[in-house]
Amino acid sequence: MTVSSHFTHKNGLLHAENVPLDTLAAHHGTPLYVYSRAALKEAWDSYQSAIKGRNVLICYGMKANSNLAVLNEFRQWGAGFDIVSGGELARVLAVGGDASKVVFSGVGKQAWEMQAALKAGVKCFNVESEAELDRLAQVAQETGHIAPVSLRVNPDVDAKTHPYISTGLKENKFGIAIEAALAVYERAGTYPSLRVVGLDCHIGSQITEVSPYLDALEKLIQLIKTLAQRGINLHHLDLGGGIGIRYTNEQPLSPGELIDKVFATLQAHGLDHLQLVLEPGRSLVGNAGALLTRVQYLKPGDARNFAIVDAAMNDLIRPTLYEAWHDVEAVSPRETGPDTPVYDIVGPICESGDWLARQRQLNLQPHDLLAIMSAGAYAFSMSSQYNTRPRAAEIMVDGQQVHVVRPRETVESLFESERILP
Ligand code: LLP
Numbered sequence: 001m002t003v004s005s006h007f008t009h010k011n012g013l014l015h016a017e018n019v020p021l022d023t024l025a026a027h028h029g030t031p032l033y034v035y036s037r038a039a040l041k042e043a044w045d046s047y048q049s050a051i052k053g054r055n056v057l058i059c060y061g062m063k064a065n066s067n068l069a070v071l072n073e074f075r076q077w078g079a080g081f082d083i084v085s086g087g088e089l090a091r092v093l094a095v096g097g098d099a100s101k102v103v104f105s106g107v108g109k110q111a112w113e114m115q116a117a118l119k120a121g122v123k124c125f126n127v128e129s130e131a132e133l134d135r136l137a138q139v140a141q142e143t144g145h146i147a148p149v150s151l152r153v154n155p156d157v158d159a160k161t162h163p164y165i166s167t168g169l170k171e172n173k174f175g176i177a178i179e180a181a182l183a184v185y186e187r188a189g190t191y192p193s194l195r196v197v198g199l200d201c202h203i204g205s206q207i208t209e210v211s212p213y214l215d216a217l218e219k220l221i222q223l224i225k226t227l228a229q230r231g232i233n234l235h236h237l238d239l240g241g242g243i244g245i246r247y248t249n250e251q252p253l254s255p256g257e258l259i260d261k262v263f264a265t266l267q268a269h270g271l272d273h274l275q276l277v278l279e280p281g282r283s284l285v286g287n288a289g290a291l292l293t294r295v296q297y298l299k300p301g302d303a304r305n306f307a308i309v310d311a312a313m314n315d316l317i318r319p320t321l322y323e324a325w326h327d328v329e330a331v332s333p334r335e336t337g338p339d340t341p342v343y344d345i346v347g348p349i350c351e352s353g354d355w356l357a358r359q360r361q362l363n364l365q366p367h368d369l370l371a372i373m374s375a376g377a378y379a380f381s382m383s384s385q386y387n388t389r390p391r392a393a394e395i396m397v398d399g400q401q402v403h404v405v406r407p408r409e410t411v412e413s414l415f416e417s418e419r420i421l422p
Contacts, residue, residue, distance in 0.1 A: 003246050003327055003373050004287040006036035014331040014371055016290065016397040021331045025292055025369050028393050029408060031311035032292040033380050034371075035065075037073065037398040039288035044077050047280065050256035054263055054276070057123075059103050061241040061281025062088055064377040069396050069405035070285060071095045080123065082241065082279035086113035089120060099123075103238060103277065105152065105202070107132075107173055114139040114147075124148040126200040126238065128175055130184055133194070140193035149188055150198035150238060153178045153223065155216040159204030159242065162322050167204050175201065178219055185232050196232060198277070199224060202240025205282060208252040210261055213239060217262060221269050237266075238277035245286040247325050247374045255283070282377040289376025291316055291392070292331070293356075295368045296348070305343045307364055312347025313354040314386040316372060316379050320353040328357045331369035336361060345370065349387050380406075385414050 002008060006017055013020045016034045024034060047058050059080040062071060066088060071081070072095040080101025081092045092102060099120035104113075107128045114136055117125065127133050127149055140147040154175030159167070167174045176184055188194050203216050217239070224234060239262065244252035259276070266272040293311035300306075318324035328345060343364065345357040356372055383391050390409035395402060 002329055003248065004036070004039055006039040006042070006288070007290055007329070007371065007373065009333070012332060014329055018400045019397045019402055021290075021292055021371060022369055024395060024397075024402065025294065025331075027402075028395060028404065030292050030294040030369070031315050031392040033289060033375065033392050033394040034292055035067075035070065035285075035289045035376055035394065035396045035405070037396055039376070040070065040073055040285060041077070043284045043288060044074065044079070047255045047278070047284070048077075050254070050259045054259070055274075056259060056276045056278065057101060057236075059101065059277055059279045060284055061279045062091070063381060064281030065285040065289070065379070065381050066091050067380065067394055067405050068095050069394075069403065071097065074284070082281075086110070086116050089113070089116055089122075093120060103150070103200075103279065105200075105279070109136075111135065111139050115143055118143055118145040118147060122148070124150045124197050124236075126150050126152045127188075128152045130176070130187065133184060133188055133191075137188075137191040137193050141191075146193055146195050148197045149194050150196075150200045150236070151176055151181055151184055151188070152200040152202065153181045153220070155201055155203065155219040157203055157212050157215040157219070159207050159212045160209060161204045161206050161244070167202055178223060181223055182226055182230070185227055186230065189232065196234070198234050198236040198238055199227075200238035200240065200277075202279065203242060205242050206244040207242040208244040208250050210253045210257055213242075213258060214261060214265065217265055221265070221271065224271060224274075225269070234274065236275035236277050237271075238279065241279040241281045241283075243280055243283040245283055245374060245377070248327055252283070255280070286374050286377035289374075289379060290329075291372040291375040291379060293370050293372065295364055295366055295370065298343075298364060298366055300341070305341050307343040307345050307362070309345055309347060309356065309370060311356060311372065311392070312349045312387070312389065313351065313356075314349060314384045314389050315347075315392050316356060316375060317382050317384075318378060319356050326357060326375065327373040328360050328362065329371045329373060330362060330364070331371055334363040334365075336363045345372075349389075385409070388414055390414060
């Protein structure tokens with residue numbers, strides 16, 4: 001059993017949908033990112049069926065995987081997008097995305113990015129500080145726009161996830177402290193170039209329980225009531241992204257559980273007229289991807305056995321950055337027994353931190369193919385060219401069909417724009 005029902009062994013060979021992964025490796029080389037369109041659709045549908053006619057907008061947190069093919073599928077299915085840069089906005093527009101379904105998050109928006117988003121007509125800016133509010137008001141005024149604004153507040157709740165991906169605590173750089181938010185909303189009201197439309201928070205990522213969301217929601221509801229008493233009425237409430245996925249045996253909350261409990265709480269407070277916005281990233285794409293890599297060398301040792309593969313931390317940095325666990329599946333598994341060695345799966349980069357998985361019992365031979373699972377989110381999108389390694393190709397499988405959605409980079413392309421001194 002793998003973590004995704006769209007990556008399964010059939011006749012002893014790991015497939016993405018109906019395509020055997022050894023065939024993909026033979027045609028396209030390794031390391032190779034392989035995505036399943038059916039898995040994307042299934043994840044999307046899990047949100048759609050959870051909505052049950054309620055007013056919910058799903059803005060895909062596209063930093064998780066911003067390949068145009070992925071964006072275009074979500075766009076066709078009706079998604080909006082959560083963007084964090086002018087670059088991400090350009091990607092959304094490149095696939096014909098509807099800017100009126102785009103929310104713009106991030107603590108460091110620059111003036112040019114604000115201008116581009118105003119011109120495109122985004123749904124709202126999730127403003128994260130007073131200084132940003134002032135700048136946005138100025139940019140909007142100078143360009144003759146009225147900027148729709150939501151404040152991202154920091155509710156100071158513990159998302160119970162890895163500290164590097166926890167964002168809703170006071171010590172994090174994100175959002176406006178919830179106690180300070182009323183004053184910032186009132187300040188926003190003094191600018192003719194701003195229009196207050198919502199309230200936003202995002203408390204972290206890879207969250208597996210519903211309780212941190214409900215803790216945050218209670219605090220936001222108190223704020224919404226205080227705002228209403230001051231005559232500030234909101235159109236939407238954005239609870240950010242964060243729903244976790246199964247990397248190995250986690251049992252994360254479902255979109256249905258979250259949306260049902262949120263609406264039940266809103267209803268209890270007479271606030272279910274608000275539109276709910278969610279910004280899921282990982283839960284829409286994480287288990288729709290695998291990173292295919294080939295074993296180059298086996299290096300047995302006294303302390304550790306290493307399997308040196310052709311993928312590396314430049315392709316997938318999550319293990320070394322967060323000590324993240326990704327399941328490793330042999331594409332063509334051999335039998336294992338008590339004597340089967342335990343390997344650290346490492347890449348060729350000159351850093352001890354260059355590892356993809358540790359202490360995995362696998363019956364390996366050089367040239368074997370391995371699939372690093374759950375590599376659809378924060379995988380290619382966080383990749384680099386460190387050690388002058390071209391970034392991997394990306395493939396989208398759809399049933400039996402194979403689409404190259406990003407060719408492998410060439411070595412020459414990595415430095416073709418560089419110049420030596422005259
Ligand atoms: N909205 C905002 C404002 C965000 O900052 C994020 C993610 C999301 C939505 C989407 O969150 P998701 O549904 O994917 O949890 N690189 C890390 C994850 C960083 C998440 C950053 N923010 C990792 O590989 O685990």
